[in-house]
Amino acid sequence: MMMRWLAWLRERRPGRGAGSTAPRLIEQLARPPDALMEVLFQGAGTGVLIIDGAGRIVRANDALRQMLSRHADLSPGQPALAIFARAEREEVSDELLPVLEGRRPARGFSTRLEKEGESSVDVAQVVLREADGTISGMILRLSDTTVQKRLEAQLSQSQKLQAVGQLAGGIAHDFNNLLTAMIGAADFVAARPGIDAETLEDVGQIRRSAERGAALVRQLLAFGRQQRLQPKVIAINEAIRDLSSLLSRLLGGKVKLELDLEEPGRMVRVDPTQLDQVLVNLAVNARDAMPEGGTLTLRSGHITLFRALTRGQETIPPGRYVMIEVQDTGAGIPPEVLPRIFDPFFTTKRERGGSGLGLSTVHGIIRQSDGFLAVESHVGRGTRLRVYLPRHDGAEAVTIPRAPGARPAPELTPALAAETPEPAAPVRVAADAAPVRAALLVDDEDPVRRLAERALRQRGWRVLAADSAEAALQALEAKAAAGEQPDLSVLITDVVMPGMDGPALVRRVRERWPGLPAILVSGYSEETLRRDLNAEDMDFLAKPYTLKELIAKAEQVIAAAPAAEPARQAG
Numbered sequence: 001m002m003m004r005w006l007a008w009l010r011e012r013r014p015g016r017g018a019g020s021t022a023p024r025l026i027e028q029l030a031r032p033p034d035a036l037m038e039v040l041f042q043g044a045g046t047g048v049l050i051i052d053g054a055g056r057i058v059r060a061n062d063a064l065r066q067m068l069s070r071h072a073d074l075s076p077g078q079p080a081l082a083i084f085a086r087a088e089r090e091e092v093s094d095e096l097l098p099v100l101e102g103r104r105p106a107r108g109f110s111t112r113l114e115k116e117g118e119s120s121v122d123v124a125q126v127v128l129r130e131a132d133g134t135i136s137g138m139i140l141r142l143s144d145t146t147v148q149k150r151l152e153a154q155l156s157q158s159q160k161l162q163a164v165g166q167l168a169g170g171i172a173h174d175f176n177n178l179l180t181a182m183i184g185a186a187d188f189v190a191a192r193p194g195i196d197a198e199t200l201e202d203v204g205q206i207r208r209s210a211e212r213g214a215a216l217v218r219q220l221l222a223f224g225r226q227q228r229l230q231p232k233v234i235a236i237n238e239a240i241r242d243l244s245s246l247l248s249r250l251l252g253g254k255v256k257l258e259l260d261l262e263e264p265g266r267m268v269r270v271d272p273t274q275l276d277q278v279l280v281n282l283a284v285n286a287r288d289a290m291p292e293g294g295t296l297t298l299r300s301g302h303i304t305l306f307r308a309l310t311r312g313q314e315t316i317p318p319g320r321y322v323m324i325e326v327q328d329t330g331a332g333i334p335p336e337v338l339p340r341i342f343d344p345f346f347t348t349k350r351e352r353g354g355s356g357l358g359l360s361t362v363h364g365i366i367r368q369s370d371g372f373l374a375v376e377s378h379v380g381r382g383t384r385l386r387v388y389l390p391r392h393d394g395a396e397a398v399t400i401p402r403a404p405g406a407r408p409a410p411e412l413t414p415a416l417a418a419e420t421p422e423p424a425a426p427v428r429v430a431a432d433a434a435p436v437r438a439a440l441l442v443d444d445e446d447p448v449r450r451l452a453e454r455a456l457r458q459r460g461w462r463v464l465a466a467d468s469a470e471a472a473l474q475a476l477e478a479k480a481a482a483g484e485q486p487d488l489s490v491l492i493t494d495v496v497m498p499g500m501d502g503p504a505l506v507r508r509v510r511e512r513w514p515g516l517p518a519i520l521v522s523g524y525s526e527e528t529l530r531r532d533l534n535a536e537d538m539d540f541l542a543k544p545y546t547l548k549e550l551i552a553k554a555e556q557v558i559a560a561a562p563a564a565e566p567a568r569q570a571g
Contacts, residue, residue: 041059041061042061042062042063044061044063044141045063046063046141046142046143046144047060047061047063047064047067047121047140047141047142047143047144048060048061048063048064048139048140048141048142049061049064049074049080049083049139049140049142050137050138050139050140051080051096051137051138051140052136052137053100053134053135053136053137055079055080055081055096055097055100056076056077056078056079056080057074057075057076057077057078057079057080058076058137059076060074064083064142067113067115067119067121067142067144068083068113068114068115069114069115069116072114072115080096080140081093081096082114083113083114084111084112084113084114085111085112085113085114085119086114087112088111088112091109091111092109092111092123095107095109095123095125096125096138099125099127099135099138100135100137100138101135102135105127106125106126106127106138107125108122108123108124108125109122109123110122110123110145111123113142118146118149118150119144119146120144120145120146120148120149121142121143121144121145121146122142122143122145123140123141123142123143124140124141124143125138125139125140125141126138126139126140126141150310150315151315153339172217172523174523175213175217175523176214176217176522176523176542176543176544177445177447177448177523177543179210179213179214179217179543179544180445180448180451180543180544180545181445181447181448181451182206182207182210182544183207183210183211183214183544183545183546184447184448184451184452184455184546184547185447185451186203186204186206186207186210187207187455187546187547187548188451188454188455188547189203190203190204190207210544214544217523217544230271230273231269231270231271231369232269232270232271232272233267233268233269233392234267234268234269234270234272234275235265235266235267236265236266236267236268236300236322236324236389237261237262237263237265237300238265239272239275239276240259240261240279240298240300240324241259241261243276243279243280244257244259244298246280247279247280247283247296247298250280250283250284250287251283251286251287251296252287254290254291254292254293254294255286255287255290255293255294255295255296256293256294256295256296257283257295257296257298258295258296258297258298259297259298259299260297260298260299260300261298261299261300262299262300262301262302265300266300266302266322266391266392267322267391267392267393268322268389268390268391268392269390269392270369270371270389271365271369274365274369277361277362277365278362278365278366278387279298279324279326281359281361281362282326282362282385283296283326285359286326286328286330286383289328289330289331289332289382289383290328290329290330290331294328294329294330294382295328295329296326296327296328296329297325297326297327297328298324298325298326299323299324299325299327300322300323300324300325301322301323301325302320302321302322302323302391303320303321303323303388304319304320304321305317305318305319305320305321306318311374311375311376311386314372314373314374316372316374316388319390319391320390320391321371321372321388321389321390321391322388322389322390322391323386323387323388323389324386324387324389325384325385325386325387326384326385326386326387327382327383327384327385328382328383328384329381329382330382330383331379331380331382332377332378332379332380332381332382332383333375333377333379333383334379335379338375338377341359341375342359342360342363342373366387366389369389370389370390371387371388371389371390372387372388373385373386373387373388374386374388436460436461436462437456437459437460437461437462437489437490437554437558438461438462438463438464438486438487438488438489439456439461439462439463439464439488439489439490439491439492439554440464440466440472440476440486440488440490440491440492440493440509441453441456441463441464441465441466441492441493442465442466442467442468442469442471442472442491442492442493442494442497442502442505443467443493443494443497443521444467444468444494444497444498445494446467448494448543449465449467450465451547452492452547452550453465455547455550455551456550456551456554459551462486464476464486464488468497468498468499468500469493469497469499469500469501469502469504469505469508470499470500472493472505472509473505473508473509476509476512488509488513488516489517489554489558490516490517490518490519490554490557490558491505491506491509491513491516491517491518491519492518492519492521492541492550492554493505493506493518493519493520493521494520494521494522495520495521495522496522502520502521502522503520503538506518506520506538515561515562517539517557517558517560517561518537518538518539518557519538519539519540519541519553519554519557520538520539520540520541521540521541521542521543521545522540522542522543523542523543523544539553539556539557541553
């Protein structure tokens with residue numbers, strides 16, 4: 001491309017295509033301007049470049065010099081094309097040459113400059129014509145759009161993740177209903193008297209598969225930032241040390257794990273299980289990047305940002321942060337791949353069974369924890385990924401007990417599915433002696449509702465079941481009209497149902513039973529429900545749940561609730 005440009009310059013030298021008479025206007029622009037014009041030229045606020053009819057530099061202002069690398073040559077007579085990125089020069093040539101030759105009117109375009117790092121610019125063209133109409137040159141106004149392009153990319157990425165996250169959340173909700181029914185049915189089969197060992201093993205396999213499906217659903221929810229978190233104040237160094245033995249086993253013999261932890265350690269408020277998931281996913285990704293072996297270094301530290309910090313597509317606002325750095329000595333990530341590593345379902349390990357959810361799940365967990373994630377990588381030198389979590393200076397950290405050899409939750413990554421411990425044997429639902437309870441049970445999923453009703457009745461509960469909020473209210477009204485007043489102990493309701501949702505139903509029922517304990521059952525995040533549905537005074541049970549968990553939760557909320565006021569008489 002540069003040879004083509006130089007050949008064109010030779011064709012345009014004085015005495016040939018450009019005409020034998022030196023253009024007067026371009027000569028005037030080449031002379032030192034008066035003081036006022038110099039102020040206007042240098043104070044334009046954008047880069048300004050004047051080129052002659054042969055495409056050579058005539059003058060450039062200081063703003064343009066600051067936009068370029070310090071090695072850029074803006075001397076008069078140099079080819080103007082040299083200031084643009086090498087990969088962009090052919091397109092820039094196609095924009096400038098036809099205008100200088102008079103074959104096309106001037107128009108704006110976007111491109112990149114020749115410098116290290118990002119350097120996006122918008123270029124506007126003003127044609128310089130002599131009195132006889134001859135084109136003697138051009139003024140280029142270059143506006144730096146690097147920050148704007150970065151913000152647009154961040155917005156696009158955020159919107160894409162939000163859209164796919166909403167889709168993932170909806171899929172997860174439906175799957176959780178199916179898995180709840182599967183686990184409940186397996187529990188009932190396992191509880192049958194006289195069941196043979198072979199059948200019990202088959203039922204156990206069904207249950208284990210359902211729980212593995214639940215783990216995948218939790219991963220989808222984490223990616224979509226809709227997972228239920230249980231944050232605690234913990235010491236970050238202690239959490240890393242506790243996990244180090246598991247990480248060493250995951251890395252294998254070829255990869256060495258090194259810890260470089262800043263003392264004294266700092267506190268963060270996160271869900272410890274999800275922090276484990278983040279570190280394990282990052283360690284597994286680093287291990288896969290070092291098939292021939294290497295070193296994985298885990299560092300901790302703290303940083304105070306007095307202004308926003310931009311790393312790639314991530315902009316970290318001012319504040320005090322605890323930083324976790326995961327650095328490997330692997331192959332590195334190619335520049336064309338780097339912007340996509342947090343995209344959902346994007347993977348470079350498709351042939352090894354990669355799901356493309358590992359890093360997007362990590363990103364979702366970190367953002368749901370009010371943190372940020374930044375990555376730097378160089379091909380052949382490795383990758384450094386930094387997690388920024390808000391520093392917590394409040395209450396003392398709690399100790400998270402971890403049995404020797406204990407593992408984090410099995411939803412960490414599909415690659416670890418074979419290494420997760422098998423769940424306990426199915427729970428047998430027995431009709432133990434207990435006070436008589438009465439539940440209003442509402443769920444639009446028939447299998448889920450029937451299994452829950454059956455489990456409660458086996459425990460001696462009285463159950464009024466309905467497939468919608470409206471049907472539940474009608475059943476209560478019918479009993480009131482017949483002179484009956486159910487002595488309700490608890491309301492158990494699904495959240496998302498056709499028509500009235502669960503929280504609205506709770507508020508309606510509490511008009512007659514003030515203070516009635518209520519359990520919202522959903523596959524969605526508890527935080528999302530409390531934020532979006534005004535459900536602060538209601539308990540929560542996540543799907544999929546076991547029948548034992550359902551009964552235990554119901555007993556728990558009843559025991560914790562003050563004595564409910566008697567129901568108001570109808571009318």
